[in-house]
Amino acid sequence: MRGASLETLRVHGLKSHDYHVWLERIMPIMIRGYVDEETWLVLAELSYFFRQLCAKELDREVVKKLDKQAPELLCKLEMLLPPRFFNPMQHMILHLPQEALLGSTVHTRWQYGPERENKKLRDQCGNKCKIEASIDEATLNKEVSNFTTKYYDEKIPTQHNQILRYNAANPDDVPKLGIFIGLGGTSRGMKRRKITNPEWGLIHSYVLKSMVEVKPYVEQFTQKYWKLRRDPTEQEENDLFVNGGGYGFINWFSTLAKIDPEMKPELKKIAQGFTSPVNAYDAYDVNRYRFHTHEYTQHRANRKTTNSGVLCEGSDGLHYYGRVEGIYELNYGFGKGLNPVVFKCHWFDPHRVKRKPEIGWVEVERSSIYARDDVYILATQAFQVFYLPYPCKNPKKRLQGWDV
Incomplete structure (x- = not known):
């Protein structure tokens, strides 16, 4: 961890964002067990207060609850810590929820963004003797390239037409099935692995159960092979899915896909199962x-x-x-x-x-x-x-x- 000294047992030299991460995520875990549980609960409540307040998205009702919670939280802290600990910065807790209600999310008002932008401008400075002119020239070149690349051919990757990080398939070719919504992309280390039963059946069963399009067929299968008047329990549904009719839903669905002309072509492919390896x-x-x-x-x-x-x-x-x-x-x-x-x-x-x-x-x-x-x-x-x-x-x- 940056700034941690094992000799003095102190943490120093952190930036403001580091302190936010420490307060919101690490501090409650780090101190639990070293202080009594009542003290820890108050500090954990303080941590959660800032975690909710500094979230990327804010719910107005949650912020209103934080506004009511702030005075109680400050009183709990005053009962734990000596008076000299408190200064105007600690009492700012009372006003932070109101600021969020008026000014929206906190991260849009932080100075991290302007500081990063200033760093980019300094990096663009190639001539230290002419700082302003150097930054101005670099910014002008960037704006020109940004403007001209808008008119490049669609097949040429630019910042306006970037190569997709995830699934690069043509949207028109993507089947209209639930399992294809939000497809991601592989990024490292491909190997071939052979999948055999019963693992193949477990994976394929889960895919089928997860698809909204397959549920009507599961219900049809259950009505056909469930003989009791009462509804099956969860365990009985699983047993029926695996062994119903003597061969289970997977084989029944695969056979149905070959003879049902009304079934969608995409579902027929799913019904046949995936290939191994x-x-x-x-x-x-x-x-x-x-x-x-x-x-x-x-x-x-x-x-x-x-x-x-x-x-x-x-x-x-x-x-x-x-x-x-x-x-x-x-x-x-x-x-x-x-x-x-x-x-x-x-x-x-x-x-x-x-x-x-x-x-x-x-x-x-x-x-x-x-x-x-x-x-x-x-x-x-x-x-x-x-x-x-x-x-x-x-x-x-x-x-x-x-x-x-």
């Missing part, structure tokens, strides 16, 4: 995140980021936390750039998760394991998370084995 990757870009497999992350030398944490909301309403173990591109015969991607994940037990919504806190037991075999999700369903362990090693605090 598949392309396996170490990295994949989707939903504005870059995901890495856990194995690749662990073997990266001098890594500065960890991109294998994943979050997905289940059909049961629970939030599942885990890490990416494999990235597989499935070939259903739609052509290059139109292959859906699934993540094979190591999921933590969703019932071994602690939540404190009043401070935006989620704790996951690192050693817990999700016991079922449905460990696959579509890449477009994934959200990225980062796990941070507690530094406190005191066994009496019972923090070891839990990540935030």
Whole structure:
């Protein structure tokens, strides 16, 4: 960490943005276990206050709640800290929510943007003896190039016609199916991997269950082979999906696709299943995140980021936390750039998760394991998370084995 001194046990030399990251994300984890729980809850509440206030998007109702919360939070701090700690800067907490209501998001009023722009202008200065003229000439050249590139041919990549980072397929060629919405792009380490049963069946079953277009056929299959008067339970639905009619939904749907003239051609390709082997990757870009497999992350030398944490909301309403173990591109015969991607994940037990919504806190037991075999999700369903362990090693605090 920048500015950390192990000799003096102090952190110094940070920039204002560094302090924001420390206050909003790191400080509550760093001090828990070293102060009493009541003090920690107040400081964690302060951290969450600034995290909500400095978000990229603001909800007016949330900001109004922060406005009511600010005086109470300041009183709690005054009960914990000595009077000489407080000066006009600490009391600014009272006015920050009102400023956000009047002036919109905080980051649009920060000085980081103008400071970065000033740095760009200084970098454009080639002649230190004529600073203003040098910057003016560089800016003029930039504006001329910006104007003229607007009239380049569409096939020539420019800043107005950039090469797509993600799926580069022609939008007219993309099938109108739910699994193709938000396709991302592979970025590193392609290998061929053979998928055999039962793994092939688990992956294909999840793809079919995730498609809105397939649900009418699942209902038709259930009505045909469910003989009891009551509705099936979740476990009975899964058993029926796998073994209904003696051969299961996958085989029934594949056979139906060959004889049903009304079924869409795209669905018929999906019904036949994906080919094996598949392309396996170490990295994949989707939903504005870059995901890495856990194995690749662990073997990266001098890594500065960890991109294998994943979050997905289940059909049961629970939030599942885990890490990416494999990235597989499935070939259903739609052509290059139109292959859906699934993540094979190591999921933590969703019932071994602690939540404190009043401070935006989620704790996951690192050693817990999700016991079922449905460990696959579509890449477009994934959200990225980062796990941070507690530094406190005191066994009496019972923090070891839990990540935030």
